[in-house]
Amino acid sequence: MRKLKLQVQMSIDGFIAGPNGEMDWMTFNWGDDLNKYVQSLTENVDCILLGRKLAEGFIPHWAAVAADAENPEHETGKMFSHMPKVVFSHTLAESTWPDTCLAKGELVEEVNKLKAQQGKDMIAYGGAEFVSSLIKHKLIDEYFLFVNPVVLGKGKPIFSTLEDKLPLQLINTQAFECGIMLQHFKQN
16 A cells, blocks of 8 residues: 655644745755755655645746746656645646646545555645545555754644644654754654
């Protein structure tokens, strides 16, 4: 069975965006060590799961990067653009993005169908509401939390919808030169 991984940047106090969706606090000037780690993480992935709100920015952004051969992230843009994506939405009638399909059914059923398919692992990047729902229903198998050296005080959390504790097993921690700290957990 395929695993669902979560890769997300967050603040020390557990927010993945500011109160109005701000992301200007994130460390974007990654070093080679973090870039190599993220590249190795995505080598075992062949499908991206996104909530509609994130998809509306994520997909066009990476398509533009992929179209610009001078962009330093050109290869990453090509990978994200060509990798199959599933966008979870109850409001979109159809997908207008290439290599993308919509999941319009019940979240648990849709994710479990995807997990049962043949293939490599899947990865979710956000947004906050979508990831919170995945966490609430205990659908994420592995958490890759990239903690940025910043405290926001308020913002968009991803663990606030849990109705009970969520036991996790620590797999690894790693500090990167840019100041980001990885916390890698798997769900028990």
